[in-house]
Amino acid sequence: MKLVCAQSDLSTNLSLVSRAVPSRPTHPVLANVLLQADAQTNQVSLTAFDLSLGIRTSFQAEVIEGGAIALPAKLLLDITSRLPEGEITLDDESTEATGEGMIVTLKPKSGRYQVRAMGAEEFPELPVVENSEAIQLTVTALIEGLRGSLFATSADEAKQVLTGVHLTVKQDTLEFAATDGHRLAVVETTNENPLESDPLEVTVPARALRELQRMLAHSSGAEETVALYLDQGQVVFAWQNQRLTSRTLEGQYPAYRQLIPRQFERQVTIERRQFISMLERIAVLADQKNNIVKISLDGDAQEMTLSCEAQDVGNGTESMPAQISGENIDIAFNVKYLMEGLKELAASEIQMHLNQNLTPVIFTPLGGLKMTYLAMPVQIRS
Numbered sequence: 106m107k108l109v110c111a112q113s114d115l116s117t118n119l120s121l122v123s124r125a126v127p128s129r130p131t132h133p134v135l136a137n138v139l140l141q142a143d144a145q146t147n148q149v150s151l152t153a154f155d156l157s158l159g160i161r162t163s164f165q166a167e168v169i170e171g172g173a174i175a176l177p178a179k180l181l182l183d184i185t186s187r188l189p190e191g192e193i194t195l196d197d198e199s200t201e202a203t204g205e206g207m208i209v210t211l212k213p214k215s216g217r218y219q220v221r222a223m224g225a226e227e228f229p230e231l232p233v234v235e236n237s238e239a240i241q242l243t244v245t246a247l248i249e250g251l252r253g254s255l256f257a258t259s260a261d262e263a264k265q266v267l268t269g270v271h272l273t274v275k276q277d278t279l280e281f282a283a284t285d286g287h288r289l290a291v292v293e294t295t296n297e298n299p300l301e302s303d304p305l306e307v308t309v310p311a312r313a314l315r316e317l318q319r320m321l322a323h324s325s326g327a328e329e330t331v332a333l334y335l336d337q338g339q340v341v342f343a344w345q346n347q348r349l350t351s352r353t354l355e356g357q358y359p360a361y362r363q364l365i366p367r368q369f370e371r372q373v374t375i376e377r378r379q380f381i382s383m384l385e386r387i388a389v390l391a392d393q394k395n396n397i398v399k400i401s402l403d404g405d406a407q408e409m410t411l412s413c414e415a416q417d418v419g420n421g422t423e424s425m426p427a428q429i430s431g432e433n434i435d436i437a438f439n440v441k442y443l444m445e446g447l448k449e450l451a452a453s454e455i456q457m458h459l460n461q462n463l464t465p466v467i468f469t470p471l472g473g474l475k476m477t478y479l480a481m482p483v484q485i486r487s
Contacts, residue, residue, distance in 0.1 A: 123179065185211070
């Protein structure tokens with residue numbers, strides 16, 4: 106195998122796929138990235154797979170002699186990312202059939218590096234989804250949905266199904282939902298390619314979707330489509346020369362729609378950036394104690410006040426104008442949950458819908474993305 110490629114292409118694609126390389130591989134070959142070079146198409150593909158998440162990316166290169174080999178992912182990335190820009194020649198003509206294994210040579214214009222490699226035949230195949238119709242999703246819809254939901258997934262592995270985003274593909278909408286038991290984010294985006302079959306539902310691990318989000322950010326066109334394939338326990342996202350495969354999460358996802366109240370006694374309209382800025386300042390004190398911030402709504406003054414009491418440290422209060430309908434109320438939240446959700450509500454103004462001080466509170470953007478963020482209040486300790 107011999108090829109000539111740009112340092113930037115090799116480094117960028119290596120950094121994308123190496124995120125699917127396990128930190129503690131169960132088998133030595135899984136610490137490698139599979140490099141395949143095709144002399145007919147002048148395409149080089151890189152694959153990493155930890156037996157749960159698999160990533161494959163491809164790029165153009167001058168392939169003098171085709172072939173495939175498994176290369177140590179971390180070492181190769183560390184070397185390549187530090188090389189100067191320009192062409193790199195990569196070949197394994199110095200492969201030695203000794204007990205020491207195979208050697209691959211990297212030749213940037215300034216030097217020469219040799220790394221030990223393994224045979225491509227040892228690398229496990231990426232799962233292939235058979236007998237599954239492709240569902241076409243736009244890059245824009247996927248990016249919007251992931252941005253507005255991923256942050257609300259649970260990090261607690263004991264709550265397995267909550268560590269993923271629940272994706273529902275309907276006739277002409279895509280719905281993304283995530284909850285960790287304390288908050289819930291639901292995003293509805295338009296599906297530009299209407300579904301011919303019945304609605305499909307799948308829960309995909311947040312880790313895989315974060316990598317998908319990162320890969321889509323490198324994608325060339327927002328109007329591009331991503332093909333989604335779904336099979337028993339496996340999901341595949343494929344577009345251009347990229348491919349991400351992941352196991353799906355088993356188990357019944359909570360009936361989250363039932364958690365969202367339909368009627369509200371109070372409604373508040375506020376300027377989002379000002380609200381977030383106030384929360385960030387008050388959070389400095391909240392962090393010292395228990396992360397709790399109190400919100401007081403004053404309908405007569407049309408004013409919302411944020412306050413925090415951090416015993417033995419100090420306290421803080423800030424107010425801002427708000428359009429308030431309904432009776433006055435004091436309500437408290439975990440400030441981190443509040444800020445994380447509000448940062449994803451893409452609108453200059455947001456609405457807060459609430460009933461009592463311990464019932465779910467809904468935040469929605471005014472105009473723009475159709476997103477619902479539910480946060481559970483906490484008890485105010487006097």
